[in-house]
Amino acid sequence: MMVEKAENIIDGKTVVASIGMLVTIISLSMLFATLFLSFFLYRFQATQWPPMNLDRVDQFFPALSSIFIVSSSWFYEVFRSKKSKYSFLLSLCLGLAFFTTQFLFWQDLKSVGIFASSGIYGSLIYAFTWIHSGHMAIGLAMLFYLLPSVLKEDFTRKIRIVNIGKFWHFLAVVWLMIYLFLFVL
Amino acid sequence: MAFFEQHIHDAPDTFLKKYIFTTDHKIIGKQFLWMGIFFLGVGGMMALMIRWTLAFPGQAFPVIGTFLFPDTAGVVPPDTYAMLFTLHGTIMIFYAITPILIGAFGNFLIPLQIGARDMVFPAMNMASFWISLLSGIVLLSSLFLPLGAAASGWTSYPTLSTLIGSPGMGQTLWTLAIFMLGIGSTLGAINYITTIITLRAPGMGYFDMPLAIWGIFMTAILNAIFLPVLGAGCLLLLFDRLFGTTFFLAGAIATNGSGDPVLFQHVFWIFGHPEVYILILPAWGIVSDLLAYFSRKPAFGAKTTALCMITITILSTLVYGHHMFTTQMSPLLTQTFMTLTMVISIPSAIFFTNWLGTLWRGSIRLDSPMLFSMGVVFVFGLGGLTGLYLGTVTTDIYLHDTYFVVGHFHYTMAASVLLGGFAAVYFWMPKMFGVMMNECLAKWHFWLSFIGLNGIFMGMMILGYAGMHRRLYNPFVYDFMKRMVPMNTMVTWAALMMGAAQLIFVYNFIHTLIKGKKIEDPNPWKVGTLEWTIPCPAPHYNFKEIPVVRCGPHEMGNPNLPEGKDFQFQTEELVKV
Ligand SMILES: [Cu+2]
Numbered sequence: 001m002m003v004e005k006a007e008n009i010i011d012g013k014t015v016v017a018s019i020g021m022l023v024t025i026i027s028l029s030m031l032f033a034t035l036f037l038s039f040f041l042y043r044f045q046a047t048q049w050p051p052m053n054l055d056r057v058d059q060f061f062p063a064l065s066s067i068f069i070v071s072s073s074w075f076y077e078v079f080r081s082k083k084s085k086y087s088f089l090l091s092l093c094l095g096l097a098f099f100t101t102q103f104l105f106w107q108d109l110k111s112v113g114i115f116a117s118s119g120i121y122g123s124l125i126y127a128f129t130w131i132h133s134g135h136m137a138i139g140l141a142m143l144f145y146l147l148p149s150v151l152k153e154d155f156t157r158k159i160r161i162v163n164i165g166k167f168w169h170f171l172a173v174v175w176l177m178i179y180l181f182l183f184v185l
Numbered sequence: 186m187a188f189f190e191q192h193i194h195d196a197p198d199t200f201l202k203k204y205i206f207t208t209d210h211k212i213i214g215k216q217f218l219w220m221g222i223f224f225l226g227v228g229g230m231m232a233l234m235i236r237w238t239l240a241f242p243g244q245a246f247p248v249i250g251t252f253l254f255p256d257t258a259g260v261v262p263p264d265t266y267a268m269l270f271t272l273h274g275t276i277m278i279f280y281a282i283t284p285i286l287i288g289a290f291g292n293f294l295i296p297l298q299i300g301a302r303d304m305v306f307p308a309m310n311m312a313s314f315w316i317s318l319l320s321g322i323v324l325l326s327s328l329f330l331p332l333g334a335a336a337s338g339w340t341s342y343p344t345l346s347t348l349i350g351s352p353g354m355g356q357t358l359w360t361l362a363i364f365m366l367g368i369g370s371t372l373g374a375i376n377y378i379t380t381i382i383t384l385r386a387p388g389m390g391y392f393d394m395p396l397a398i399w400g401i402f403m404t405a406i407l408n409a410i411f412l413p414v415l416g417a418g419c420l421l422l423l424f425d426r427l428f429g430t431t432f433f434l435a436g437a438i439a440t441n442g443s444g445d446p447v448l449f450q451h452v453f454w455i456f457g458h459p460e461v462y463i464l465i466l467p468a469w470g471i472v473s474d475l476l477a478y479f480s481r482k483p484a485f486g487a488k489t490t491a492l493c494m495i496t497i498t499i500l501s502t503l504v505y506g507h508h509m510f511t512t513q514m515s516p517l518l519t520q521t522f523m524t525l526t527m528v529i530s531i532p533s534a535i536f537f538t539n540w541l542g543t544l545w546r547g548s549i550r551l552d553s554p555m556l557f558s559m560g561v562v563f564v565f566g567l568g569g570l571t572g573l574y575l576g577t578v579t580t581d582i583y584l585h586d587t588y589f590v591v592g593h594f595h596y597t598m599a600a601s602v603l604l605g606g607f608a609a610v611y612f613w614m615p616k617m618f619g620v621m622m623n624e625c626l627a628k629w630h631f632w633l634s635f636i637g638l639n640g641i642f643m644g645m646m647i648l649g650y651a652g653m654h655r656r657l658y659n660p661f662v663y664d665f666m667k668r669m670v671p672m673n674t675m676v677t678w679a680a681l682m683m684g685a686a687q688l689i690f691v692y693n694f695i696h697t698l699i700k701g702k703k704i705e706d707p708n709p710w711k712v713g714t715l716e717w718t719i720p721c722p723a724p725h726y727n728f729k730e731i732p733v734v735r736c737g738p739h740e741m742g743n744p745n746l747p748e749g750k751d752f753q754f755q756t757e758e759l760v761k762v
Binding site: 011012013015016019020023024026027028030031032033034035037038041042045051052054115116117118119120121122123126127130131 | 187188189305306371374375376378379382383409410411412413414416417418420421424428429430431432442443444445448451452455
């Protein structure tokens with residue numbers, strides 16, 4: 001009887017944390033949805049894209065970023081389901097690699113002369129990547145927060161692991177949309 | 186119903202833990218209340234300066250004028266005037282009404298009225314308050330900058346708000362402050378939603394919640410969805426100002442690659458229209474409850490009222506375009522937004538009828554909370570009706586940006602929310618602090634405020650109908666507005682009267698806190714919701730035993746009740762024949 005009650009408590013708290021994370025993700029999607037709204041307004045009002053006879057940005061680094069962030073998400077799922085420490089470390093490293101490619105991407109943009117202040121094309125690319133990277137930094141901080149317990153092979157905080165995972169996947173999805181709409185199409 | 190039972194924590198022992206970095210929802214609610222009352226005073230003072238300038242142009246503002254504006258011998262200078270109306274709007278909406286109605290009463294009422302021991306994420310609750318306070322400090326600090334605070338109106342439309350329109354740091358700090366407040370309020374909203382879904386006492390279905398909780402619930406949902414939209418707008422504006430991006434610069438996008446100022450208006454009003462309901466829904470809920478309590482009968486059509494709140498919440502997300510009829514919107518869009526706006530009047534009318542139904546044949550007790558609630562009914566009715574003229578394209582084109590708009594939104598957003606907030610303060614004072622406010626002073630406060638605010642806002646609507654444009658430093662330099670001086674003077678006297686009435690409130694509030702006698706009866710209003718089943722003021726754990734709910738929140742005047750009793754607690758089985 002007692003055991004059953006304790007299990008109920010854990011279940012209740014799982015639902016609570018999930019609802020909290022769900023609302024958070026809905027909020028953040030509205031933030032990015034607004035950014036995409038502005039992107040589409042600019043995109044469809046323009047007679048030519050990219051504007052000002054600019055060339056499209058080089059896709060090498062954004063593509064690399066996409067590969068890193070998707071595989072990071074994937075390894076996180078492996079970590080969560082198989083409870084493997086090494087998948088978690090791999091996921092964390094891939095997250096850091098994503099950041100590195102972002103920095104390299106910004107360097108690359110600057111070297112071809114696209115700055116935040118050089119018209120709406122640069123503005124959009126920088127604003128999207130900045131805001132997304134800001135959220136990525138929070139996501140990485142969460143992963144680092146999990147790191148000590150994972151290193152000790154302590155997987156008892158299931159709720160936290162699941163919810164941080166949701167946030168991490170959400171950021172991956174947002175990045176894929178940014179990649180698709182800003183860089184590919 | 187509750188998903189899990191919260192533990193009873195030990196009472197906090199140190200001052201710091203108890204009053205500053207507290208996680209107790211009741212103390213956080215009080216912190217928000219103090220913050221809101223402080224900013225209400227600041228914003229109100231700014232309003233008086235604006236009114237003074239309009240009624241007596243070129244005359245020094247009395248008493249503190251020479252101290253505040255030494256360069257002009259006490260006269261409000263034109264650039265300061267622009268800062269005043271900007272900060273008045275911003276402060277009243279984001280730093281007075283939001284903290285009082287949503288921060289203070291949201292925090293205070295949710296756990297008490299749904300039978301929980303605290304919010305579900307107490308630490309997040311604390312963060313929400315401190316981020317809000319910090320953002321308030323950032324905003325106020327902008328007043329001391331060399332170029333002054335933001336001066337582009339509370340809507341902060343580009344290009345007024347980009348570097349071209351306001352080169353100073355003030356606008357940057359304004360944008361930053363609103364962004365921070367957005368984060369704080371969103372954290373609060375996530376907390377409210379999760380708490381209401383998961384911590385309702387056993388037996389409490391959604392329709393057994395008091396309508397006040399319904400209002401706060403809907404507000405929290407709107408907040409969680411739409412504050413991030415404003416947040417995104419603020420971020421883009423910040424980038425424009427700090428890093429030279431060109432989102433809101435005017436110009437053709439294709440040829441010179443600059444941005445689109447109207448985009449900010451879209452983003453702002455996608456958030457801004459729901460914001461109106463974010464502010465008004467808690468007041469609606471509170472008033473719906475109070476009308477029932479003081480008519481001593483169940484709220485008429487309580488379920489319909491709740492459903493109307495949901496409908497209005499949903500519809501409010503679809504109508505933002507009615508703020509932008511004059512931005513060369515296509516006729517198809519203006520017609521659509523107009524129709525959708527008109528549709529909102531259907532649930533609003535049902536809602537309003539329910540209020541009247543609650544009052545109908547009730548044994549009405551005219552205590553101060555009831556007076557304020559009935560004030561809301563009147564003021565909101567008037568404010569809502571005048572909204573129809575602004576929602577209709579044909580009339581809006583003429584009335585756009587006149588004082589008619591100012592009068593209208595003050596009736597709905599300021600007057601009714603303020604009166605609702607005061608009703609709540611008078612009503613829950615015993616629960617919050619264990620003392621009763623002086624009833625006689627409360628009634629003076631009500632009548633002076635009520636007459637004052639009708640004088641102000643009715644006068645504003647008449648002025649607006651006559652064509653007086655808003656945000657003008659000295660409208661009387663224009664020929665056709667020369668004759669509006671006497672009306673403006675009347676409005677200003679009404680404003681001074683209303684300002685003086687608030688001093689009565691402040692005196693009453695502080696005096697009661699210091700000198701007030703502890704009440705003996707833990708249920709002074711004879712109301713059956715969960716918060717009145719526990720002692721006044723509530724202990725830090727709220728409920729020793731989590732209550733089990735067996736009936737609705739307004740079971741009053743039931744003829745089957747035993748002699749001498751006209752209400753029953755929510756924990757009691759509904760009395761039947
Ligand atoms: Cu509106």
